[in-house]
Amino acid sequence: MKNTTKWDLVDLICPHTCRGCGELGAVLCERCKKYILDEHVEICPICKKIVAETKESVQKVRMVNLEGENKFCEGCDSPFEMCWVVGWREGALAKVIKDFKYQSVRAAGGVLAELVDMVLPRDFSDMTVVPLPTIGRHVRERGLDHTKILARKLAKMRNWRVDMALARATDTVQVGTNAVKRKSQADSTYDVVKKLDPEGRYLLIDDIWTTGATMQAAAKRMREAGAKKIYGVVLAIGRPGE
Ligand SMILES: [Zn+2]
Ligand SMILES: [Zn+2]
Numbered sequence: 001m002k003n004t005t006k007w008d009l010v011d012l013i014c015p016h017t018c019r020g021c022g023e024l025g026a027v028l029c030e031r032c033k034k035y036i037l038d039e040h041v042e043i044c045p046i047c048k049k050i051v052a053e054t055k056e057s058v059q060k061v062r063m064v065n066l067e068g069e070n071k072f073c074e075g076c077d078s079p080f081e082m083c084w085v086v087g088w089r090e091g092a093l094a095k096v097i098k099d100f101k102y103q104s105v106r107a108a109g110g111v112l113a114e115l116v117d118m119v120l121p122r123d124f125s126d127m128t129v130v131p132l133p134t135i136g137r138h139v140r141e142r143g144l145d146h147t148k149i150l151a152r153k154l155a156k157m158r159n160w161r162v163d164m165a166l167a168r169a170t171d172t173v174q175v176g177t178n179a180v181k182r183k184s185q186a187d188s189t190y191d192v193v194k195k196l197d198p199e200g201r202y203l204l205i206d207d208i209w210t211t212g213a214t215m216q217a218a219a220k221r222m223r224e225a226g227a228k229k230i231y232g233v234v235l236a237i238g239r240p241g242e
Helices: 003-013 030-037 091-102 106-119 136-142 146-158 179-187 213-224
Strands: 041-043 050-053 071-073 083-088 128-131 166-168 190-192 201-209 229-237
Touching (some): 030 083, 030 106, 128 146, 190 213, 213 229
Parallel strands (some): 083 229, 201 229
């Protein structure tokens, strides 16, 4: 039995329990969803310095990142126009992500896409969603490409398109490419494999921001390939010092 089929069945047979409080019914209950989203600290995702607090709560974060000038904070450059995160990598959010990635709980993917939709500005229009490519081996092991699924769900909600514009350089077949190109492939994790629209707006999406190295590398490659407006969104970020 394929993974997906097996887990679809589990989804069907076992009623969901909230990963935050255990309440029966959904992967994440409304209260716990609100708890995750009700966080209003903006931090620099590189140095994790607090950039702005828009509400009283300081212990928790809702939206990471920072606007304009391609800077995360005074000291940290950013290849993104803007960048967001749903929350800290902990508690209910971390559990839902884990269930989605490693247990392939489909309903978890739906909830995560919903959370991403809620942290992004309402007035964003005409965006092309680009999922960060998952390592091919992981997709085969897990039976699903979770970042791609997330991108598709989000795009559907917003009436955007998905473009698999990036590929992992190590997954790329290098037959026939010249030595210079080969070197540049080896130098970077990602290759741009589609023609990018210089006027287009691209939203890179990934699950976890650890150091942000992969997201930044991907954004830089897309800039080199001609994209000018690149945004980013991730599900969770580690707390300072993690
Ligand atoms: Zn709950
Ligand atoms: Zn910083």
